[in-house]
Amino acid sequence: MPSCSNKAPLRAALCLLALIALLTLPRPVSAQESGLRLKTVVIDAGHGGHDPGAVSKQSKLSEKQINLDLAQRLGARIQQEYPDVKVIYTRKTDKFVELAERGNIANRNHADxxxxxxxxxxxxxxxxxxxxxxxxxxxxxSNMAVCKRENSVILLEEDYSTTYEGFDPDNPESYIIFNLMQNAHFEQSIAFASLVQQQFISQGPIKKSRGVRQAPLMVLWRTTMPSVLVEVGFLSNSSDRTTLNNADNRQKIADDIFNAFASFKQTYDTDGSFSFDPAVLGGDEETEAAEEKAAAPAAAIVGPHYEIQILASSKKLKNGSPELKGVLEYRVRFINGFYKYSVGNYPTKEEAARRLPGIQKKFPGAFVVKVD
Ligand SMILES: [Zn+2]
Incomplete structure (x- = not known):
């Protein structure tokens, strides 16, 4: 149990203050208030060059070709309808671009x-x-399976161990480094992702939706703007493959993403207040069961240790709640009428204290708690 709520009244008062701080976080500044407008979009055609991405034995198309075709169709449509918006491509030809560089292109160009x-x-x-x-x-x-496949591209890059700080796409432990990553644009990313899926469901040539999902994808890791990765269908499925093999259908898919873009831009340019329903997170369990099995990271908690409490709430929060700011690996304990959310597992108080400043960047009111 965290020692937060027992013993000294001073401690209780401090806990209360921390709780108040956590419950009164400032409202995000809207796009209009801050003068922001969606001016630059980066379109990233996945894979390329010596990295074909998914390949189908049954058709001559490879993923890299479909991605590039869709990227160009989407970019052309944005240019046509919004001549003032700057469209930047991470690649315009069949060439290899490193995953980190794709995000860097967006960051350097201050993409929105x-x-x-x-x-x-x-x-x-x-x-x-x-x-x-x-x-x-x-x-x-199934999310981990997608993630391993999309992240494994770094193995085709030279010296990836330096660029990605020892990250190994095949080792589930590597994904723990993403556990508390900063993503100030989480809600906007979810909002855009939801718009894309809504378009696919209502107009797309492939209407079956697996939903909006979260995954530690390297290409999105360090982008400093709302960012999403769209999987437009399965090359391994005969029906999806037939659809994707047809140029008219690819135009429809590009149009769907464009419509989501137009809708997102309208909100972004006006009041900028995005809201999303946490229920959109997740997917179709039936198809997940059919997916390739991949080990998910897990951390065993045994005996007395220290954790960092990030949040307390009188209501139980769902995974994906905005209050959790994208953190999905946490522990929750119901103590004295509050659900207390904590992360980490540190053997000593000193170790926990060392990690605290990093976590406070995201949760300013976070503090160390002892768990017996
Ligand atoms: Zn891919």
Whole structure:
């Protein structure tokens, strides 16, 4: 149990202050108030060059070609309808671009939105449909499968161990570094991802939706703007593959993403207040079961230790609640009428204290608690 609520009245008062601080976080400044407008969009055609992405034995198309075609169709449509918006491509030809560089292109150009386009693939040919990812951590096995595949591109890069600080896409432990990553644009990313999926469901040539999901995707990791990765269908599924093989259908998919862009831009340019329903997070369990199995990271907690409490709430929060700011790996304990959310597992108070400043960047009221 965290020692927060027992013993000295001073301690209780401090806890109360921390709780008040946590419950009265400032409202985000709207786009209008801050004078922001959506002026620059980066469109990222996944893979390229010696990295084909998903490949289908049954058709001559590879993922990298579909991604580039969709990126160009989407960019052309944005240019046509919004001549003032700057459209930047991470690649315009069949060339290899490192994952980190894709995000860097967006950061260097101060992009307002980053859209990465991909085609999915699974061992099970039954898996089908569209899904849009935002950066985050999720233990779901199928999300980890997508993530391993999309992140494994770094193995094709030279000296990836330096660029990605020892990150190994095949090692689930590596994903723990994403656990508390900063993402100030989480809500906007979710909002855009939801718009994309809504378009796919209502107008898309592939209407089956696997929803909006969170995954620790390297290409989205360090972007400093709302960013999503769209998986437009499965090359491994015969129906999706037939659809994606047709140019008219690819134009429809590009139009769907464009419509989501137009709707997102309208809100971004006016009041900028995005809201999302946490229920949109998640996906179709039936197809998940058919997916390739991949080990999810897990941390065993045994005996007395220290954790960092990030939040307290009188109501139980759902995964994906805005209050949790994208953190999905936490522990929750119900103590004295409050649900207390904590992260980390540190053997000593000193170790926890060392990690605290990093966590306070995201949760200013966070503090160390002892758990027996
Ligand atoms: Zn891909």
């Amino acid at each position: 939105l980053f859209i990465s386009i991909h085609v999915n693939s699974a061992k099970s040919t039954a898996a089908s449909g569209t899904e849009t990812f935002v950066m985050g951590t999720d233990k779901s096995e």
